[in-house]
Amino acid sequence: MAEKVDVAIVGGGIMGASTAYWLSLFEPRLRICVFERDPTHEFSSTALSVASIRQQFTAAINVRISGFGLEFIRNFSSLTAELGGVDLGFRGNGYLFLAGSETGAENLREAVDMQRGEGAGTEALTAEQLCRLFPWISAEGVSLASFGGSAEGWFDNMGLLAGLRDLARLQGVRFEHAEVVGVDRAGRVIGSLSLSDGRRVSVGEVVNAAGPRASLFMRKLSEEFPVEPRKRTVFVVDAPNARHPDAPLLIDYQGYYARPEGTCWITATVPENDTAVDCEDFDARHWDFEENIWPKLYRRIPGFDQAKVIRHWVGHYAFNTLDQNAILGRHPNWDNLLLINGFSGHGLQQAPAMGRGLAELLVHGHFRSLDLSEFSMERILENRPFRERGIV
Numbered sequence: 507m508a509e510k511v512d513v514a515i516v517g518g519g520i521m522g523a524s525t526a527y528w529l530s531l532f533e534p535r536l537r538i539c540v541f542e543r544d545p546t547h548e549f550s551s552t553a554l555s556v557a558s559i560r561q562q563f564t565a566a567i568n569v570r571i572s573g574f575g576l577e578f579i580r581n582f583s584s585l586t587a588e589l590g591g592v593d594l595g596f597r598g599n600g601y602l603f604l605a606g607s608e609t610g611a612e613n614l615r616e617a618v619d620m621q622r623g624e625g626a627g628t629e630a631l632t633a634e635q636l637c638r639l640f641p642w643i644s645a646e647g648v649s650l651a652s653f654g655g656s657a658e659g660w661f662d663n664m665g666l667l668a669g670l671r672d673l674a675r676l677q678g679v680r681f682e683h684a685e686v687v688g689v690d691r692a693g694r695v696i697g698s699l700s701l702s703d704g705r706r707v708s709v710g711e712v713v714n715a716a717g718p719r720a721s722l723f724m725r726k727l728s729e730e731f732p733v734e735p736r737k738r739t740v741f742v743v744d745a746p747n748a749r750h751p752d753a754p755l756l757i758d759y760q761g762y763y764a765r766p767e768g769t770c771w772i773t774a775t776v777p778e779n780d781t782a783v784d785c786e787d788f789d790a791r792h793w794d795f796e797e798n799i800w801p802k803l804y805r806r807i808p809g810f811d812q813a814k815v816i817r818h819w820v821g822h823y824a825f826n827t828l829d830q831n832a833i834l835g836r837h838p839n840w841d842n843l844l845l846i847n848g849f850s851g852h853g854l855q856q857a858p859a860m861g862r863g864l865a866e867l868l869v870h871g872h873f874r875s876l877d878l879s880e881f882s883m884e885r886i887l888e889n890r891p892f893r894e895r896g897i898v
């Protein structure tokens with residue numbers, strides 16, 4: 507007879523771990539099992555993330571989600587006291603957005619007002635104020651900037667994953683090394699999952715937390731799903747004349763981002779011809795730094811006159827092709843399928859709030875802390891994009 511779990515979570519990255527943590531906190535009696543095909547997480551988005559958090563979104567709900575993320579990250583050491591206290595090493599250097607046109611400046615001003623209304627400390631900076639605050643930055647072409655200060659920065663991604671997983675384990679969740687390779691269904695119900703080790707597990711509820719592989723799982727249910735792996739090459743660069751460990755994460759209208767990592771910098775861009783890639787394709791776009799990032803970076807930070815790429819890595823966004831935002835909640839075509847997918851480039855910081863929201867939905871039948879209904883699968887089926895202009 508097939509083994510039975512109340513909730514099967516497909517994927518043990520940050521979304522699977524967060525969902526498991528909150529679910530087991532809210533309802534300790536649930537038998538919850540997380541299935542992970544590669545517990546080393548070597549190729550997961552979570553491990554390959556740039557691991558930064560900002561309040562500077564243009565949709566109010568995204569500001570609230572990150573606000574909770576920040577609180578969670580800052581309190582993580584006391585939340586994990588039972589594990590000895592996991593310090594995520596949060597560095598609150600802030601994000602610095604640069605606009606390069608009048609429209610860009612207007613949009614930035616509007617976003618700053620909204621963020622401040624939500625309690626974020628974002629400030630708009632004129633070109634002169636920008637130069638005064640960061641004298642090593644050139645304000646050439648900048649119409650307005652916005653700076654988020656110490657409520658934004660970066661943290662230890664794998665510490666967050668390991669901490670959530672270990673807390674969930676303490677609360678009774680099982681984490682198993684197995685790939686979900688098949689699905690048995692009857693009408694609108696998923697009855698059981700087949701695993702790569704030959705087992706079959708009968709399931710109460712199923713959560714798709716498969717990251718960039720989310721659509722592969724949905725195909726087993728003959729469902730089209732607008733989430734695809736998109737490649738991002740991240741470069742670690744040493745620029746001896748631009749060593750600024752206290753610098754913010756810079757998001758330049760010229761189309762790249764850069765932040766310090768120790769005395770070096772991390773930088774990436776959205777590649778030209780940004781299309782879906784194979785889940786196994788991690789070949790770097792080596793030319794991107796020299797051709798598409800360096801000239802712009804040097805124009806912005808003259809200290810980049812000398813720069814050496816000392817390392818790079820490639821990760822996949824789980825890219826939501828409709829609006830690059832999360833898909834969260836029940837799938838309307840299925841009685842026992844929940845989604846936590848499509849986070850594109852801002853999922854890590856959203857994981858605490860999104861995992862909590864999905865767990866609330868599962869346990870209580872509705873969202874309690876934050877209303878996350880804007881991220882529903884229904885909007886996808888109705889082709890109603892969620893509006894967020896601050897996509898990186």
Ligand SMILES: Cc1cc2nc3c(=O)[nH]c(=O)nc-3n(C[C@H](O)[C@H](O)[C@H](O)COP(=O)(O)OP(=O)(O)OC[C@H]3O[C@@H](n4cnc5c(N)ncnc54)[C@H](O)[C@@H]3O)c2cc1C
Pocket residue numbers: 516517518519520521522541542543544547549550551552553554555556557558559684685686687715716717718719720723738740820821822823824846847849850851852853854855856
């Ligand atoms: C280069 C890069 C930079 C980023 N920078 C940031 C940032 O600065 N800030 C931020 O907030 N976010 C950032 N992100 C996004 C963020 O990292 C992701 O949104 C988040 O990690 C997604 O987590 P996940 O659990 O959905 O996916 P993953 O971490 O990929 O986890 C999914 C897991 O599911 C497993 N799996 C898949 N299919 C199956 C199956 N059939 N059976 C069993 N297991 C399965 C996979 O092995 C994987 O471990 C970045 C992402 C990348 C790639």
